[in-house]
Structures are given as C-alpha cells and as structure tokens.
Amino acid sequence: MDGYSQKSDSNQPDLNDICDSLIELAFEAGKIIMGALPDTDSTGSKKNSADLVTEYDRAVEEMISRSLKEKYPGFHFHGEETYDPACPLTDAPTFIVDPIDGTVNFVHAFPYACVSLGFAIDRRPCVGVVFNPFSNILYSAIRGKGAFLNREIPLPIKKSKIEPLNGLQDSLIGVEWGSERTGKNWETKVRTFEKLAQNKEDGGAMVRSMRSMGSAALNLCAVAAGTLDLYWEGGCWAWDVCAGWVILEEAGGIIVGGNPGEWEAQVDGRKYLAVRAGSQVSQRSLVEEFWSVMQGQLEY
Numbered sequence: 001m002d003g004y005s006q007k008s009d010s011n012q013p014d015l016n017d018i019c020d021s022l023i024e025l026a027f028e029a030g031k032i033i034m035g036a037l038p039d040t041d042s043t044g045s046k047k048n049s050a051d052l053v054t055e056y057d058r059a060v061e062e063m064i065s066r067s068l069k070e071k072y073p074g075f076h077f078h079g080e081e082t083y084d085p086a087c088p089l090t091d092a093p094t095f096i097v098d099p100i101d102g103t104v105n106f107v108h109a110f111p112y113a114c115v116s117l118g119f120a121i122d123r124r125p126c127v128g129v130v131f132n133p134f135s136n137i138l139y140s141a142i143r144g145k146g147a148f149l150n151r152e153i154p155l156p157i158k159k160s161k162i163e164p165l166n167g168l169q170d171s172l173i174g175v176e177w178g179s180e181r182t183g184k185n186w187e188t189k190v191r192t193f194e195k196l197a198q199n200k201e202d203g204g205a206m207v208r209s210m211r212s213m214g215s216a217a218l219n220l221c222a223v224a225a226g227t228l229d230l231y232w233e234g235g236c237w238a239w240d241v242c243a244g245w246v247i248l249e250e251a252g253g254i255i256v257g258g259n260p261g262e263w264e265a266q267v268d269g270r271k272y273l274a275v276r277a278g279s280q281v282s283q284r285s286l287v288e289e290f291w292s293v294m295q296g297q298l299e300y
C-alpha cells in the first residue's frame with residue numbers, strides 16, 4: 001500500500017484511503033490533546049507572547065508525520081512545527097498538517113481547537129479532516145464527494161433554515177486578530193473591523209456581528225456548515241487552511257483572496273476570504289461588497 005489507487009491505471013492517489021487514514025490519525029491526535037495539561041513548563045512563545053507553541057503541538061505533529069511517512073512514503077509532508085522556510089510547498093502530493101490549530105485556545109482550555117489534516121495535489125486541497133476533540137466534532141471532505149459532519153451529516157447543515165446570502169448587513173462574520181499587533185497589516189485589519197461593524201449612517205457596513213474564535217480551520221468549517229456567512233483571514237499558513245478549504249468547497253462555499261480583485265486564492269497565499277453556500281451571484285456580490293469595505297490591503 002503506497003497511497004496510490006490500485007483500481008485504475010491512472011496512478012492517482014487513493015483519496016478515500018487517505019481520508020480514512022487521516023480520520024484515524026485525527027482521533028489519535030484528539031486523545032493526546034485531551035490528555036494534555038498545558039502549563040508554563042510545556043508552553044513557549046514563537047515570535048511574541050500571543051504566538052504560542054506547546055510540547056503537545058510538537059508531540060502531535062511527530063505522531064502524525066511518523067505515521068504518514070511510514071504509510072505513504074511517496075508523499076511529501078508539510079507541517080507547522082517542522083516547517084522549514086527553505087522548503088516551501090510544491091506541486092507534489094503533500095500532507096499539509098496543523099497538529100493543533102487554536103493553540104492559544106488550547107492553552108487557555110477554551111474549547112475551540114482542532115487537529116487539521118489536509119492533502120493537496122498540485123497545491124490544490126483534495127482531502128480535508130478537521131477534528132475538535134473538545135466537542136468531538138469531525139468535519140471531513142474528499143474533493144468531488146461532498147463534505148460531512150461526523151461522517152454522516154452532509155454540509156451545509158440545516159440548509160433550508162439558513163437565510164439566503166443577503167449582503168454584509170445580514171451577515172455574521174469570522175475575523176481573527178492574529179499575533180502580529182503592529183504595522184500595516186494590523187492597521188488594515190483594525191480599520192476594516194471598525195468599518196464592518198459601524199453604523200450605516202456613519203459610513204459602516206453594520207454587519208450583524210463579528211466572531212474571533214481563534215482557529216482558522218474551525219472558522220472555515222463554520223462557514224462550510226453555514227453557521228458563519230463569511231470569514232476573512234490574513235497571516236495564517238497553508239496548514240491552517242488546507243483541510244478546511246476542501247470541506248468548505250465541498251459544502252458549496254467559495255474561497256478567494258483576502259485582497260480586492262484576488263478571485264484566485266492560493267493555498268499558501270496567506271490571505272483569504274471564505275463565503276458560505278449560496279447562489280453564485282450572491283456569493284460574488286458578498287465578496288465584492290466585503291472588498292469594497294476594506295481599509296487598505298493585506299501585505300503578506
């Protein structure tokens with residue numbers, strides 16, 4: 001078993017088998033995460049005090065990469081904790097892994113963190129598995145085969161009960177502060193947040209509200225489920241979005257770039273705008289409305 005389909009002569013990676021393996025690993029990772037007690041000895045910071053890493057992030061990634069390398073020796077591995085800037089993502093079939101997405105939440109025991117396991121070919125996300133062990137919720141998708149909650153419930157959930165996409169003023173939006181708290185990107189984010197929330201009479205878009213929950217992967221899954229209408233992100237990485245990307249697209253959502261005019265988003269592009277399922281016209285018009293409210297451009 002090398003991860004390639006035995007059934008066809010096209011020699012394509014067997015996405016069903018890969019998805020099953022990733023789900024198994026997600027549950028294993030969940031056990032480590034739930035058995036962990038992050039404390040000051042096991043927690044350190046990366047670039048600043050808001051950018052955390054724990055020994056559990058490393059332990060989970062080690063377990064996942066060991067298992068994937070053993071089972072699929074021909075595929076590449078791209079994980080947050082072992083990322084080397086000298087080895088960027090390539091077009092090769094690659095596992096793209098965040099062992100704990102939402103590390104700040106994990107450290108604070110705020111129950112919104114997950115393991116995010118993606119697989120991409122030609123940098124196109126093809127399989128996604130996101131598991132939040134605090135709530136025992138699993139999201140998974142294979143390109144062309146739909147997206148599911150806990151392997152059974154098709155996404156988006158409660159489709160008939162969700163309002164049509166109606167523009168920013170009727171939207172609940174996911175945003176993130178990120179760990180960079182100064183400079184141009186910071187200004188762009190904060191000014192845009194203000195414009196999104198502000199009263200129409202004062203020139204704002206007056207969105208219903210904004211949520212900043214601390215996990216890019218779970219935010220994408222919330223858009224896939226239809227419980228968030230939109231999610232705007234700047235500064236995160238391929239491992240934060242790869243798995244959620246397939247789940248979102250298979251649930252009828254779209255993902256574009258985080259700056260005006262970027263209709264083609266790249267998985268390692270570091271700025272994204274995700275919109276939930278709806279008519280193509282309403283999705284595109286919501287994207288354009290969001291871009292028009294932005295106060296500056298994200299530069300990553």
Ligand code: IPD
Nearest residue numbers: 100101102103176214215216236
């Ligand atoms: C972070 C989360 C957060 C996003 C940051 C990421 P981490 O990932 O996904 O929502 O805004 O950009 O770095 O550090 O918890 O794996």
Ligand code: CA
Nearest residue numbers: 080098100101
């Ligand atoms: Ca992480």
